[in-house]
Amino acid sequence: MQLEVVAAQRCVIWLGKPTGEEVRALASEGWSIRVVDAVDVGRLQQREGDPMVALADLRGCDAQMQSAIARQLEGSPNLTWLALLGAGTTTGSPAVQRILRDSAEYFTVPLDIARLARVLSSIAQGTPAAEGEDFPDIVGQSDIVRSMCSHLRKFAPVDLPVLITGETGTGKEGAAQALHRLSRRRDRPFVPINCGALPVHLVQSELFGHERGAFTGATARRIGHIESAAGGTVFLDEIGDLPLDAQTSLLRFLQEGTIERLGSSQPIRADARVVAATHVDLERAVAAGRFREDLFYRLNVLRLAVPPLRERGGDVELIAQHVLDRFREHHSCRARTFGAAARTAMRRYAWPGNVRELINRVQRAAVVADDAVIGATDLDLSGAVGQGDGVASLDATRVRAEREAILACLRESRFNISECARRLSISRVTVYRLCKKHHLALDELR
Numbered sequence: 001m002q003l004e005v006v007a008a009q010r011c012v013i014w015l016g017k018p019t020g021e022e023v024r025a026l027a028s029e030g031w032s033i034r035v036v037d038a039v040d041v042g043r044l045q046q047r048e049g050d051p052m053v054a055l056a057d058l059r060g061c062d063a064q065m066q067s068a069i070a071r072q073l074e075g076s077p078n079l080t081w082l083a084l085l086g087a088g089t090t091t092g093s094p095a096v097q098r099i100l101r102d103s104a105e106y107f108t109v110p111l112d113i114a115r116l117a118r119v120l121s122s123i124a125q126g127t128p129a130a131e132g133e134d135f136p137d138i139v140g141q142s143d144i145v146r147s148m149c150s151h152l153r154k155f156a157p158v159d160l161p162v163l164i165t166g167e168t169g170t171g172k173e174g175a176a177q178a179l180h181r182l183s184r185r186r187d188r189p190f191v192p193i194n195c196g197a198l199p200v201h202l203v204q205s206e207l208f209g210h211e212r213g214a215f216t217g218a219t220a221r222r223i224g225h226i227e228s229a230a231g232g233t234v235f236l237d238e239i240g241d242l243p244l245d246a247q248t249s250l251l252r253f254l255q256e257g258t259i260e261r262l263g264s265s266q267p268i269r270a271d272a273r274v275v276a277a278t279h280v281d282l283e284r285a286v287a288a289g290r291f292r293e294d295l296f297y298r299l300n301v302l303r304l305a306v307p308p309l310r311e312r313g314g315d316v317e318l319i320a321q322h323v324l325d326r327f328r329e330h331h332s333c334r335a336r337t338f339g340a341a342a343r344t345a346m347r348r349y350a351w352p353g354n355v356r357e358l359i360n361r362v363q364r365a366a367v368v369a370d371d372a373v374i375g376a377t378d379l380d381l382s383g384a385v386g387q388g389d390g391v392a393s394l395d396a397t398r399v400r401a402e403r404e405a406i407l408a409c410l411r412e413s414r415f416n417i418s419e420c421a422r423r424l425s426i427s428r429v430t431v432y433r434l435c436k437k438h439h440l441a442l443d444e445l446r
């Protein structure tokens, strides 16, 4: 059957089943709801000038319905789409992934009607949130960073886990903080934990706490990081390094919302949103049996890729200038800007350590530069000037491989320098030298 839906002013086309309360609440805000069966509807038509919004209600939606909604969405590019996820909506299917990718905002149950009304009225007025305002710490104008920010904006209000992927130093923790700051949990704690830096025998107790006497040395009860988030956000950095028993406890928390302190079998309710980050390929870790598949699917609900610096085009210069300006606020130095050769070098260099490496190089350059213009040599990047792209990328590949090898080994050795040196058959001094060369700040990484 081909249906044509002609929208009234301020009409929400609702693909699914709104509750009576939802219909009444939106009506009181001046919005009518037109309920449409996604399987039957043929084409959604927009009358010129009508602010028309379609809402993909995925609550209790089976696979057939999900595919039908995804097809609608593809066939109606002039509509603004919103997505409402049910408690049991699994987001792995291609249809749901497509719906999420093309929806302007997401909502979860229980539906926050006030937020929905705000979003609808800003769509009706054609005033999307101003770009940049939400992310004062993310400098960049490239399309790839804009797209990341748009995902952050969509993910923030949705109370579901987020998996952030990206190379080291790209800004994964900054992205997690932005998610927290833009969420309803913003007034509660943001608790960052580097899973790779926790001693294996203490992971359970650090994350979930312990009772007095749980193990030798446990002289008092201790609250774990997840409990201490108390309604806030827990940021689990390097989630791939979590030992298997802690993965099981985390899965239970994500499924049931309860934790057990070490030394107790009493489940305790805990409220925290989990945002996890990884620089390794978790799918491969699952295939290798190092990471639980069921936990991976629980965490991988909303996925955010933070791009490497070398893919951000001119952002590298914007960030460099921003770092220099901040540095000058606290230190006296002559450097004011970057010369042409320095800019070329920054664009050509592959930045294996990403933004963190850029910050280190710019700060060093600000200290050593003799005049107002920073040169490529001040950045220690003279090798990147004048090289053809092929040469630069081969060189960069070697540098990156060395950096990744040392970083991976450090992590596997849990940042024990002697152990790392033994595994790589090099001296401890060489480990330190390579860390310096690749801008690996051991204190920060630990």
Ligand SMILES: Nc1ncnc2c1ncn2[C@@H]1O[C@H](COP(=O)(O)OP(=O)(O)OP(=O)(O)O)[C@@H](O)[C@H]1O
Pocket (backbone or CB within 6 Å): 137, 138, 139, 140, 166, 167, 168, 169, 170, 171, 172, 173, 174, 175, 237, 279, 319, 355, 356, 359
């Ligand atoms: N777009 C950006 N603009 C300005 N500063 C940035 C940007 N992205 C990241 N940074 C800065 O780069 C540094 C590294 O960022 P962050 O610690 O978030 O990276 P990460 O990906 O979590 O690193 P790791 O993988 O080592 O844990 C921080 O000082 C952060 O403030």
